[in-house]
Amino acid sequence: MNSLQTPHNRAHAEILQNRFGLRVAARLSAGSAELPHDISERLRATREQAIARRKQAVAVTRLRTAPASAARYGNTVALGGFSDDVLGLWGRLASTVLVIAMAVGLVTINIVQEDDRASEVAEVDTALLTDDLPPAAYSDPGFLQFLKTAPAQRTSSQ
Incomplete structure (x- = not known):
């Protein structure tokens, strides 16, 4: 398996991850109808916190991305996208x-x-x-x- 992911593969993996999260959330929401009000409120607050943390993690990950791009030539990978201003x-x-x-x-x-x-x-x-x-x-x-x-x-x- 190739360790380098193309932007298309990363986007596809993110879509699958989001779908899985939505299915789990729907399942939890369906099961929470029988729960008492105080427990369902705590679960709702916890979900909101989890969503806020995920958004922060995605924002931090995007900020830490290197300014270089990798171009693939056969079996080799070349780094590019560096400007003279980096050094x-x-x-x-x-x-x-x-x-x-x-x-x-x-x-x-x-x-x-x-x-x-x-x-x-x-x-x-x-x-x-x-x-x-x-x-x-x-x-x-x-x-x-x-x-x-x-x-x-x-x-x-x-």
């Missing part, structure tokens, strides 16, 4: 600052990672050029691991 000047300025901060952060992360990769490659090249290795070491699959651990072992043994 205001400070909201737009804050959004712009956040987007710029995120872009600067991403560029900084990229630069740091490239520097780390370059320094790792430089360490391997330096170890290759300065170390005295047998020719068989260059064809060994664990050669890169050897290069990474060899400087640490040399410094601890000296």
Whole structure:
């Protein structure tokens, strides 16, 4: 079942709800003919209070409705209906600052990672050029691991 209701479905559900309420009210009114006068007056006052509360609830619900509309495109839903006045000047300025901060952060992360990769490659090249290795070491699959651990072992043994 689709969780999004179209205005037609909501209107239909509200009509059904109102019909049900009218049937219950008619049934209660028919049964209240045999009740004593004081009880029927209390029931009438209670019904009027319930109707007043329902009207207030509907008014509050309508006031809390978002100013956006949802448009359906296939299996996706797109929000629309927002105007530039919703955010205001400070909201737009804050959004712009956040987007710029995120872009600067991403560029900084990229630069740091490239520097780390370059320094790792430089360490391997330096170890290759300065170390005295047998020719068989260059064809060994664990050669890169050897290069990474060899400087640490040399410094601890000296």
